Amino acid sequence: MNFKNNQDTILNGNIYKAILLISFPIIFNNLIQTLYNLVDGFWISKIGSLEFAATTFVWPVNFLFISIGMGISIAGTAILSQLLGADEKDDANKYASQLIMLCIATGTILMLFGVVFSRIIVKIMGVEGKMLYYGTLYLRLTFLDLPFMFYFFIFNAIMNSQGNSVVPTVLSGISAVINAILDPILIFNFNMGVSGAAIATIIAKVLLALACGIYLLKGKSIIQPNFKKFKFNKQIIEKSLKIAIPSAIGQSGSAIGFIFLNTFIVSYGTSTMAAYGMVNRITALISQPALGISTAIISIVGQNFGARNYKRATDSFKKSILLTSAIGIIGCVFLIWQRVRIINFFMQSKDSIDVINQGITYLVYISFSMPLMGIFSSFQGLFQGSGQTKYAMAMEISRLWFVRLPMILFFKYFTSFGSEAIWFSMSFSNLIICIYGYIIYKKRNWMNNLIR
Template structure:
């Protein structure tokens, strides 16, 4: 199916068919991206639980830096899909060019900055000894793959905005296979340990970005960038920042929250960090279908808002909501029933039995909120697709800073729950944020247009934020 037919399907086809058709490749793509970390973690856990804990301990730091790339990607999908839905292909090409330029420039700056300050950040987080040394090794190398990761964010946003969710998935699949092959070679054969896991990921992502870059400029991409006579366009960059900044703040705010959260978890010992990381990686696998539906909804909402089809936007939201609740409920049951074999499979090293015990407790608590995590993803897709990313920002930041972290502090200092207080807070915060998100949805503020697509602007070729 070509991109023009996909646009027609998004604007006129069966909602369930559109959701499933677009979300399945996104699910596979997200699953593949998750496998990068899972494969690293699986091999690293064979060395020791401290090595595994180190990869999890530094993850929020790396995510804090790439949050800008994620925000720009969300802005790209939202704006480009609305332009495509409004049949403004020429403007979409200009937006894609500006988006790529800003993204690549940002990635280079953050790579240099992150590599330099990595040891300082880890020290401020309170890590010492082997945890600090191993964490710094892993984090510094992961910073080097940031330009490649940011470039792939561009590829994702441009392709997804056109309804092409298959191309990024194929590219990710090839990259994941390369990563799986390189991991044991670098970690064990070359005896590089935790550094080998990071280098394997970097090389596989570099190959992914290079191939994707070539495909981005092929004739098949109808909104391919054009850098001939390139100049930065202040108006377009302003619109990209206006839509992308709230998402960036939301992602970075969440990352900072997770850094603080890791500090709290670390106060209970390395075993608790390892348990937290292990269960999160397991649940991230189970959550792929719901996350895929949320991402697919972004393009569906964007194109239909561009075509002034608000009733179809609401229909897509409600049907995506039903699907994610069903999927989340099934996932909850499976995780609770098969908790022991699942945990023992993913934690290969048995050097610390308390890690298994803590993981089982956390898995039970977080399993109960699986349907809520699906609802969260769908609400995010709705707000991001409409371009009103301030609401998705509020959900991201609010969940951690105003619900989860305060609850963890209360349980830590006023009860004797121990680490169970953390697990309960993680689960309960998902309920509170979903109630908030649905309240925003009922208020209809998310329907406010962020880009002009009316006929009177078409002749002048002007686009702007609608206040």
């Protein structure tokens, strides 16, 4: 496939074609990444509700660390796509080299920190006994794949910035198959339980990182990193961090918020925690098309910003809104229609009927906000692609800290609605934050180009 033609389509071709051309492989890639969690959750749920609830409980902590790598990756996509749009390939090569080394170094430092302090972190979150044991075990093992995951993030950014979303998808697909094969073998055949699921993912991620490195070394990418006599470039790192830090703060602020959210949810009982975790995994799978389109928008907006074609960048965003809204409505109808079958399929352990019942209720509530989640993702793609990640950060943090958490706290302490208050707050917060995103969009401050 000629990915130079993809770049021509991004800058000059039909906008819908450009969005779909880039987003389809990204959607598939995102589905594959989500399958990592779903496959782990599927097999862990067969062990028991307690083990499943424990892995769900510590997920935001892992995401907190991952969010830093995601922030650098988003900055990488924005910067590299704008440089390619401006036909500054040499600068793109330099930035790619710096970003790769920055990701690997950051991932390694965070891995070491996480492994050492896993138990302390989980204990601070307020759990004891078996929940503490399983949560610590799973969290500590998941930290081991951070350097490899961070490397894949930046590889993905390099590929997406040039319109090549196929290669990361193929490599992720192979990695996901390896993970799916290893999960039941390590969990049950080798009797490793929860740790088997984490180790399967580590092996798959290591092999994925190695495959990405081999692809870049073969010189098939438009962007060619060069590590001969490598030294960190202060100017490039500072400019990258200026864009990466707001994005990382937005992601990590959301992750910290989910840590607090989990402490409130677990107070309603293990059944509520397990239902919450399973439905989030399901909706994450259904929302991948919208997330894929928003990721494509980062590249399309970025390249058109680099070419100073701001009208086309705006038109791309508007069309992404139409696409994500339509997909969200279809997803909403499907989830509500098949809610009982979906929950019963993914929650394999039947040791608590309350988990099933609460999962069905939550799925109904969150389904109604599926179109809003797509709109939210489109706003994120616009602000990130333009380099104005501070607005994406504001939306990410505000949704959780200023809308969702206060609502949950109010319902918990001043009403008797029970766990349904959580489900309502999760859904309603998406509406509020989309209104906020529209206000930012109309002010047009996001059109100030930070990168060039």
